[in-house]
Amino acid sequence: MKRTVWITGATAGIGEATARLLAKNEFRLIISGRRNDRLEHLADELKAHTEILSICLDVRDREAVFNAAENLPENWKNIDVLINNAGLAVGLGPAHEGDPDDWDRMIDTNIKGVLNMLKAITPGMIARKKGHIIQISSIASKEVYPNGNVYCATKHALDAITQSIRMELLPYHIKVSSIHPGMVETEFSLVRFKGDAERASNVYKPVEALKAEDVANTILYCLNAPEHVSIHELVVMPAAQATVRLVRKKDGSI
Ligand code: NDP
Ligand code: 8X3
Numbered sequence: 001m002k003r004t005v006w007i008t009g010a011t012a013g014i015g016e017a018t019a020r021l022l023a024k025n026e027f028r029l030i031i032s033g034r035r036n037d038r039l040e041h042l043a044d045e046l047k048a049h050t051e052i053l054s055i056c057l058d059v060r061d062r063e064a065v066f067n068a069a070e071n072l073p074e075n076w077k078n079i080d081v082l083i084n085n086a087g088l089a090v091g092l093g094p095a096h097e098g099d100p101d102d103w104d105r106m107i108d109t110n111i112k113g114v115l116n117m118l119k120a121i122t123p124g125m126i127a128r129k130k131g132h133i134i135q136i137s138s139i140a141s142k143e144v145y146p147n148g149n150v151y152c153a154t155k156h157a158l159d160a161i162t163q164s165i166r167m168e169l170l171p172y173h174i175k176v177s178s179i180h181p182g183m184v185e186t187e188f189s190l191v192r193f194k195g196d197a198e199r200a201s202n203v204y205k206p207v208e209a210l211k212a213e214d215v216a217n218t219i220l221y222c223l224n225a226p227e228h229v230s231i232h233e234l235v236v237m238p239a240a241q242a243t244v245r246l247v248r249k250k251d252g253s254i
Helices: 013-023 036-046 062-070 100-128 149-168 188-192 197-204 212-223
Strands: 003-008 027-033 052-056 081-084 131-136 174-181 233-236
Touching: 003 013, 003 100, 013 027, 013 036, 013 212, 027 036, 036 052, 062 100, 081 100, 100 131, 100 149, 100 174, 131 149, 131 212, 149 174, 174 212, 188 197, 212 233
Parallel strands: 003 027, 003 081, 027 052, 081 131, 131 174, 174 233
Antiparallel strands: none
16 A cells, blocks of 8 residues: 655655655655645646645644644545655854844744644654654754854754654654755755855856755655664765765866
8 A cells, every 4th residue: 555655845856856756656645835836736747646635835834734734634644654854044154144034934944844744743643653754854964064053053953853753753663764965956055045046056066966866765765664674864965075065076176
């Protein structure tokens, strides 16, 4: 029987690539994100491969998250896998020059948004004594870098939550996996630089970054592990990236 997976942030990047890959494997999908046009487009495309339910949802909106989970159609209520992928960086600069609205967006999405989803979905997994939660963290949970202050803090916090829930959910046969990608070419930098496409493309142009599909493949690997195996953590970097800031450029320079 196909497992039911809820992917947050499926309208772009890693979430969208994961939806595409899982739809062609043994999964039925709930896809969510804020941009409904993109969700509907993706749902139309993927329904040729599997059952799809799309839900327009901002993970920061706690009431909306709880309502969406409570009001799932009967045949979608049993979520086997939750992929907490929705997340973002906004701004890149010293904390003392930071915009508090940017801090709020990152903290509310990357930490509280994940908590909202966990609170909505985990009780059903506990009742069924079955489930798998996959957290899309970042190399920014392992390292910090200048000007990454609040984004790095959110991913460090996510890691603390992940490690804690892995212990809390142990009695209920719920696996908790965490994936920590390095640089992935998605809309991430476009969002970080608030729509400045040239600045965003300059991040990826000189380096062979990961593709969203590379991370999707890693997620599928975690999901395909045998029942008795849990992939707790995976750090997935471009071959050209040793640390956040130590990268080998396409011209060979470091
Ligand atoms: P994208 O910007 O391409 O995609 C981000 C996704 O998150 C979009 O689908 C967006 O959908 C969704 N999202 C953002 N805010 C919200 C919200 N409030 N509610 C619901 N959905 C939201 O970036 P990536 O695919 O790169 O990012 C996915 C995850 O991977 C993030 O958690 C990011 O931190 C992490 N990551 C990314 C790396 C990279 O280099 N790209 C490296 C390491 C980790 P919408 O706007 O429609 O709501
Ligand atoms: C995104 C990776 O290095 O830009 O999580 O923070 S980084």
